[in-house]
Amino acid sequence: MKKMLPESELARDERFVRTKIEDRLFDPRGPKIAQRNTGPARMGVDRPAAGERSRSLMHGIFVGEIQALEGAGRTCYDFDEPDAPFALKLDMARQCWDESRHCEISVKLGDHMGTEIGEYTESTFLFAAACNPDPVLRLCGVNRALEGLAIDVFNSMKTFGNESGDPILEFCEDWMLADEVTHVKMGSDWLRRLTEKDPERRERALEFQRTVDAIFNLGGFRGEDDENPVQLARNFRRLAGFTEEENDSLAELARESTEQARQMAEAATATLNASSQGGS
């Protein structure tokens, strides 16, 4: 079996349609929308297209769970001793079990919301973060950055379930949230153990985590304001072992990403306006 599987070779059946992030980034409608008030991005029953936006996010979570399963599975197989001790592989195998369950729960939640597998496109940039050839960097990127993001996403969905009075959504998200806290703790634990005598490698791993965090803040997806669909879940992050300093740093990074996205939208709008008026 092949080691270090690239994202282009992930197995999917005919229901799945893959999209590239560039498709959205270079969509000429993006800058126009960024200049408009389309209501709070934060989930709520009174925001426009509440049901459709929830279904779309739920499908994104579902494909994210598939990729998390694939990432943890690859970590079991891609590395050998002593780079990846057997106990680490056992943790990853346990995570595979959790992610499989999350896939099933997400499919059922999709049914509950009235969507179906493959109704929306899949972007595989989550799995791309799970392709790092260094197991420590991979663990930091996946178990601390991405599973940390999962904490934020599940907590936002759980809050939405509570506020909309949907006991099924709230209950399911709460259970999955508990698993994600464990996954982050496993990542933190292995980061500490594998880099105990190599502070430089630890710093490289943390830098990789910050890069992945920055990618997933893209366009203000995560933050602490109403304009961020996914809210930073400080309390659950604390339970997972993130320090207050790390949470503050991530919040600051999220604010910077939101601001960058705003500036990019303004620049793109100016360019579009100039070209429509015959400028260069």
Added chain:
Amino acid sequence: MSKVTVRPDPFTLIAYDAGEIAALIEDAAALVDFPSDVDIDLDVDEELFAPLTGHLSDVVDGRVKLWISGGNLEDNKLPRTFAAHQARVDFVIMLLRAKDRLSDDFAAAPPDGSLSRGERAAWDVYAVGRALRLGLPMRRQKQLYDFRLQHGFTDVADAAFERLWESEHTTWNGIREICKETGAVDRDDSKIPVDLLRQK
């Protein structure tokens, strides 16, 4: 046959064709037996993309004024591509609601921008249920979820949904009664306008 006007024409941000859209509306009008002496204006907001979806159906001075997000017409699996099958479904629902508005039964209904979210969700269920019986592929669970978001995840709300879904005839008062029954009428007013996406 109703005169159908589609704006913008041409589309500049996305490759939709106003003529193709107008033809789909004419087909939808025939399917719902829409009065042939009423003209139809459709505004498509081509800046909006999925999942920023929504549509509105109003009657102003005897003309039907429709508005729809470009996201409704976009293929979920192929961004920036027109999905005729999806558009057809939405046009039928929009015209069923517009036809309701032309009848005495809905004469007292306020414009779409002034409906509460509960009223709109209930009216949509009534329209989508009829669209299904006209042979269109509708997803019941999706409609139920949207209804529950505005009317609650309760047995009372589900029973109300069932009645609307199966109903061949109801009135504006019937819609309002449903909202009283589920408690949607008692929900706090939101500061977010129902037709926010239409506002530029």
